Amino acid sequence: MxxxxxxxxxxxxxxxxxxxxxxxxxxxxxxxxxxxxxxxxxxxxxxxxxxxxxxxxxxxxxxxxxxxxxxxxxxxxxxxxxxxxxxxxxxxxxxxxxxxxxxxxxxxxxxxxxxxxxxxxxxxxxxxxxxxxxxxxxxxxxxxxxxxxxxxxxxxxxxxxxxxxxxxxxxxxxxxxxxxxxxxxxxxxxxxxxxxxxxxxxxxxxxxxxxxxxxxxxxxATDILYFNESFMIQPAENEIEKLEDEITNRIMSWQIDPADYSKVQIRVKATGFTMDKSSVLKTLEEKFEQFKYYKDEGPNIEELSVNTNPQLLTISQRTMELIDQLEWSGQDEPTAEDIKRAALSVIYST
Ligand SMILES: [Mn+2]
Known part of the structure; x- marks a missing residue:
């Protein structure tokens, strides 16, 4: 039964x-x-x-x-x-x-x-x-x-x-x-x-x-499908390309048939540090263009900071590489993403 x-x-x-x-x-x-x-x-x-x-x-x-x-x-x-x-x-x-x-x-x-x-x-x-x-x-x-x-x-x-x-x-x-x-x-x-x-x-x-x-x-089969996506930007020459790829992957991971896109409501946020804040915003707007924002709020970039200092850029890139080389279980310790965010805020807090 x-x-x-x-x-x-x-x-x-x-x-x-x-x-x-x-x-x-x-x-x-x-x-x-x-x-x-x-x-x-x-x-x-x-x-x-x-x-x-x-x-x-x-x-x-x-x-x-x-x-x-x-x-x-x-x-x-x-x-x-x-x-x-x-x-x-x-x-x-x-x-x-x-x-x-x-x-x-x-x-x-x-x-x-x-x-x-x-x-x-x-x-x-x-x-x-x-x-x-x-x-x-x-x-x-x-x-x-x-x-x-x-x-x-x-x-x-x-x-x-x-x-x-x-x-x-x-x-x-x-x-x-x-x-x-x-x-x-x-x-x-x-x-x-x-x-x-x-x-x-x-x-x-x-x-x-x-x-x-x-x-x-x-x-x-629900009338509404909510998705809440946050992107941590790391300053790099190719940061926009990386963001575009990440957005494509996230949308794929939803596993939603395009016929159901009209049911989707999103919240989108970018955090971290960028060399070009306006391009980040434009990329988010374009890549999520086909979806409706929850309460019409639009992408949130309030926690995204700008830094173009080349030395700090090198330090942050090397640090991110090092964090990627280590294994983070995310179980009883922060996730790799949390650690990167903390490291970036230290590096750029000058
Ligand atoms: Mn209850």
């Missing part, structure tokens, strides 16, 4: 693209004859008074059973506040059997942690193959945090995992599709539609297969 999974849709009247992304998941789920869709928290951007848009959408796809847990943004949704024969909202921990796999739904609750909530349900998961559906932070050397929401949200610790051993953990809360712990099968599903310019790229939902516990990623 297959089960679709999404999270963090953050439905809001002023953002029709989010409803459209959810509808695309409904359509793809129907097309594959999948009967269940799990929404792992923050379906709504906030608690509303009126959920009729969502109710109407759910009714249109009445063949799909929706299994919803509240997240920290929609803490107060309940079976009483949202109406629909195919809508189940779990405001208490709930176990459901899909084929021979137990799915434990743990709704978000302020001031608690996932371990305590799983303990309440220990009898139903103990010794069984089970999948955790929850909304919050995973603590296991977590690097990625929801930048909009610093602090701790209903954490799942590595210790909790060791104790209860779910076969797969599907979490909401971090909007970026993300696998924080591959060895423990812990996933953030991610938002099906970028919510802001910082939530970039193509978005996905997941399909879980109960027969073998595999997860398949499905691309969501």
């Amino acid at each position: 297959k089960i679709s999974v999404t999270a963090d849709v953050h439905l809001r009247k002023s953002h029709p693209e989010r409803y459209n992304a959810l509808e695309d998941i409904f359509k793809q789920t129907m097309a594959e004859n999948i009967e269940h869709l799990i929404i792992a928290g923050d379906l709504f951007d906030q608690d509303f008074q009126n959920y009729s848009d969502f109710e109407a959408l759910s009714k249109k796809y009445s063949g799909i059973q929706l299994h919803i847990i509240p997240g920290n943004h929609d803490l107060n949704i309940s079976q009483e506040s949202i109406v629909g024969d195919n809508i189940s909202i779990y405001t208490e921990p709930k176990d459901l059997l899909f084929d021979s796999t137990i799915f434990l739904f743990v709704p978000y609750e302020e001031g608690t942690n996932m371990g305590d909530k799983i303990t309440e349900m220990e009898q139903s998961v103990e010794g069984n193959k089970w999948v955790l559906i929850a909304h919050g932070d995973y603590y296991g050397g977590l690097k990625e945090q929801n930048p909009l929401e610093p602090g701790t949200y209903m954490p799942l610790s590595r210790k909790d995992w060791e104790r209860f051993r779910p076969s797969t953990v599907l979490l909401g809360h971090i909007h970026k599709p993300y696998l924080p712990d591959e060895s423990r099968n812990i996933y953030y599903v991610g938002s099906p539609c970028g919510l802001s310019i910082n939530e970039t790229g193509r978005r996905r939902f997941l399909v879980y297969e109960t027969t073998n516990g595999s997860l398949t990623e499905k691309c969501v």
Whole structure:
């Protein structure tokens, strides 16, 4: 049996693209004859008074059973506040059997942690193959945090995992599709539609297969595709050529069909040091000409400085070469890019 999974849709009247992304998941789920869709928290951007848009959408796809847990943004949704024969909202921990796999739904609750909530349900998961559906932070050397929401949200610790051993953990809360712990099968599903310019790229939902516990990623056809690109300029005779190549590579890396270019919204920034600021700006404008800027903001060159001193140019080029020769993991140390930026600012700070 297959089960679709999404999270963090953050439905809001002023953002029709989010409803459209959810509808695309409904359509793809129907097309594959999948009967269940799990929404792992923050379906709504906030608690509303009126959920009729969502109710109407759910009714249109009445063949799909929706299994919803509240997240920290929609803490107060309940079976009483949202109406629909195919809508189940779990405001208490709930176990459901899909084929021979137990799915434990743990709704978000302020001031608690996932371990305590799983303990309440220990009898139903103990010794069984089970999948955790929850909304919050995973603590296991977590690097990625929801930048909009610093602090701790209903954490799942590595210790909790060791104790209860779910076969797969599907979490909401971090909007970026993300696998924080591959060895423990812990996933953030991610938002099906970028919510802001910082939530970039193509978005996905997941399909879980109960027969073998595999997860398949499905691309969501969104109305908007955000991309946020920053270019660090190093002064050199060929700096503009290098910038042109870099821009071409970035656009290629988006893997967007030109037919979808009209959906793209970009933020573009140049930092570092240049010998010719106006050419940098012109290059950015020309190479990104076919795309729409987020909020019509245009390229940002506020952090780009000018330096034409030939001696400093030589020093900086040699330094960049040396940095390139070393290996930088970017794990527990800055990335090569960070180090170059810091080195350039020292060299040119005279
Ligand atoms: Mn959240």
